[in-house]
Amino acid sequence: MAMGSKSTSEEVIGVIGAGSFGTAIANILAENNAKVVLYIRDPEKTKKIARERVSSGQKLHENIEVTNNLEEVPQQCEVIFPMVPSANFRDMIIKLAPHLRPYHVLIHGTKGFDLYVPKKQKINSNNPLTREHVKTISEVIKEETSVLRVGCLAGPNLARELDQRKPAATVVASHFDEVVKIGQRLLKNDRFMIYGSRDLIGIELCGVLKNIIAVGAGTIAGMDLGENAKSLFISRGLVEMVYIGKALGGNAQAFLGLAGVGDLIATCTSNLSRNFTVGFRLAKGESLENIIESMDEVAEGVKTINIVKQLADSYKVRCPITETLHRIIHNKMTIQGAHGYLMSFPFRAEIDFIDTPTED
C-alpha cells in the first residue's frame, strides 16, 4: 500500500457557497481529499466557474467539482462545510434540511448572527430584541435540521493569504470530539494548523463579534490616527467583545484564543478584511450605501453592529464602541465626533472579567 497517501478513502466532501472563504476552504479540502463538491447558488456563475476554474479570484483545485444542485451535496457527502453569509444562511439550510440526516456532519464558517423576528411581532421597548430572535449559526442548524454533529471554523483566515499558500491556523469547535477530529483530518496540511475546542458558542461569538471591532479599527486607520490609537482601540474592543459575549452565553476564555484575539488582530490590521475596509472608507468620507454597493461580498460587521446594539440595550450591557459605531452608520455622529467621544469615555478598570487572585 502506498504510504502517506492522504486520499485513501473515497469520501466526498461538500462545500456550500463559493465566496472567497468558501473557495479557499474548498481548495484546502481538495488537497487532502479525492473529491470536493462545491455548491454555487447562481446558475450563471456556476457555469462560468466550471468553465474558467476560477472562483472569487482563486484558481480551483482539480479535485473540486462545482454544482448548482443543492440536493446533490448531502446525497454525495456526509461531511459538509456551509460557507454562506448569515443573511442567506437560514434560507439555504431550510432548502437543505429535507435532504439532511442525523449522520451528516456540518462544519460552518459563517461569521454572523441569524436574525429572525416573526411577522406578527414588533420589536419595541415592550418586546426588546433578545437571544430568542438572534441565533448563532449552529443554533440555526439545530433548529432547522436533524443534524446534531455541528461544528464551526473560526480564526485568522484571510482568504487571500490562504490562497497564496501562506501559513495559518484555525479553530474547529464542536460539542462533539469526533467533529473536531473530522475537521482536523480533512483540513490539516503542512501550512494549515487546526486547533480544537468544545466551546462551540464561544468560538462562534468570537468570529461574529470581532467584525464590529474591525469596522471601528478601519475608521481609525482611515483617519490616520496611528498605531498607538489602533492598538488602544483593539484592546478596548476585545474587552467589549468579552462583555457582550458573556451576556450572550459565551465565556471569556474563547476570546483570548486564536479565534478571539487571533482573528481580531488579523481583521483589524489588514486591508484584506472587508469589515476593516468598510470602516476605512467611511472615515475617508464615503457613504455606507456606496461602500456596500461597491463590494462583491457581504461585510457582516454592519449587520452585526445593528443587532448587537439592540441586544446590548435589552441585556443592559455597556458597549460604548458598538454604540458609537451604530451612531456612525446611522449618520447620528460623525467619525471625528465619535473619536472625541470615545477618547473621553470613562472606562472602568482596564480588565475586570478575569478574577484577580485575592491576597491572603
Add this chain to the structure above:
Amino acid sequence: MRRKKVRYSEIIPNKSEWPIVKLSKYRKEFIDEVTRETYDHLVNSKNGSLREEIEMTIHREKLRMKANPWRVDPPDEKVYWKNIQARLLDINPDEKDKAEALEKELLIEIINRYTQEIAGNFKKSAYRFAQSFITFGFARLLNAARVKGLLSLFSRQLDLDDKVHVIGETEHIRTLAKKGTVVMVPTHFSNLDSILIGWAIQYLGLPPFIYGAGLNLFNIKILAYFMNSLGAYKVDRRKKNPIYLETLKTYSRNAIKKGCHSLFFPGGTRSRSGEIETNLRMGLLGTAIEAQRELYLNANENEEVRKVFIVPVVINYHFTLEAPSLIRDYLKRTGRERYYVEADEFSTSYKLGTFMFKFFTKGSDISVNIGRGTDILGNYVDSDGNSFDKNGNPINVKDYFLRDKKITFDAQREKEYVRVLSKRIVEEYHKYNRVFASHLVAFTAFKMLERQNPKLDLYHVLRLPDEDLILDYEEFKENYKKLRGRLEKIHKKGEVDMADHMKERATDSIEHGLQNVGLYHDQRPLIKKGDKIIVQDTNTLYYYHNRMNGYGLEKYI
C-alpha cells in the same frame, strides 16, 4: 361533576409473556450475562491497574461500612471484604501473568456480588397481591373516609382513580409499549412517587416496569415488599466506586435490550427545592441510548430493530409530605447527596402508614400526566413509533450512530446525546407540568413578599417577622388573576398544562388553592383570615412556590 371512568385493558394479557417475567425466570442467566459484560467493559476501558481499582473499591467499601451501615446491608459484608482484601494481598505482583489472572478472578467475583445485590426479585404472585392490595385496599380506605363511615368500607363508589388522575397521552404510551421498549422518566418529588407510578402503570394496563429504587427504601419493610413485587432493582447510592456504577449501568442497559420497560427518576433524588428538576442524572439515561445503539449494532442489515421510547411523566401534588424536611435540606445547601439522613417523614413503617392513611382518606388530588413519547434523542414519535424532527421530516434513529455508513461507538458523542435528551426531557416536564391552584397561590404570595421587601435577599425574606407576613386579599387576588392570565397564554402555546379547577372564577380558584396548599403540614403555609392572607410558614411556601419557576412569571407581578 363526575368524570367518566376509563378502564384500560392489559396490553399483554398473558403474564408469562411479560418481559419482566421472562427476566426473572432466567434470573441466573441474566446475572451471569451482566457480570460478563460489566467485566469486559471494565477491562477494556480501565486506565490504571486492575489491582489499584480493586484496592480502591475495598477501601471505599470499608469506609462506607464504617460510616454508614444500614439495616438492609447483608450480614456477611465485613467478612466478605476482609476476605477479598486478604486474597488481594496474597497475590504476588512479580509473577505478572498469574497475578493478572487472579486479579481478574477477584474482579469477576466482586461484579457478580454487586449484580446479585442489584438484581430485582420480581414474583408474579407477589405482584398480583401488591397490585390488588393497592387498588382494593386504598379504595376501601377512600370509601370509608369519603362516603359514610366504616360501613362503606365495602362500597364500590370510589376507586383510586378518583383520587389519582392519570391523564395525558395514555393511549400513546400503551401503543408504544407494544411497539417497543418504554423508558418512563417521571419527575420526583416524594417517596410516594414510586408506588404511585407503579399503580399508574398497572392502571394503564401496562406490564410492570423495572425500576431502580434507592436501597434506603428497602429499609422500610412495607415499602420493600411493594418494591420487590413491582419490579424494583436496588440502587445503593452510597456506593460510588466505578465497578459498582458500571455494574448498575450494565444491568439497566441489558434489561432495556431485553425489552423490559424501565422507569428512571432522572432527577436522581427527590427535588429538594420543590422546583421541576433541571439537572438530570446522565448515567442511567445514557443506558437507554447505549441499549438502542447496541440493538442496532447486533441486528442484521434489514432486520427490524426494537425501538426504545422515552416517555416523560409529570406528577403533581397539592402537597408533598416531605416538603418541610426537603426544603430545610435545600436551604442548608448541604442538599443533593444527603441520602443517609433517614430521619424524614418516611423513615419508619408506622410514620408511613399514618401518612398513607391521611393521604388517601382526605381531599387533595394527585395528577399523573403522561407525556408524549420520544425517541432516545427527544424527537417525538407517532403512534407507529416513527420519529420526526421539529419540521415533520422523518428520522431514522440509527442514523445518529452512523459514521462513514457504519454504526460506531463513540463515548463522547453519546455523552453529548444524553445531554440533548436530558434537555428535551426538561422541556417536556415544563410542558406537561399541570399547574394546580395551590402552586399558583403559593407563587403569588411568595412573590408579593419579595416585592414588598425589595432590599432583602431570599434568606431574609424567609425570616421575615410575623407582622410582615400579612397580605391584603384584594391585592393578592389582582396579582393572582394577572399571573393566571399569563399562564393561560403559555398554556395556549402548549408550554404548560393547567388543572381544570384553575379555570374557575378567580375567587373559587384561590379558595381551592388555599384549601389545598400544604394541606397536611403541622403549619399550613398560607391561610385566609377576613380580608387578609396570612403566611404561616415561609419555608414550605417557598417550596410550593418553586414549582412555578421556569416560566418567566416573575415578570408579570
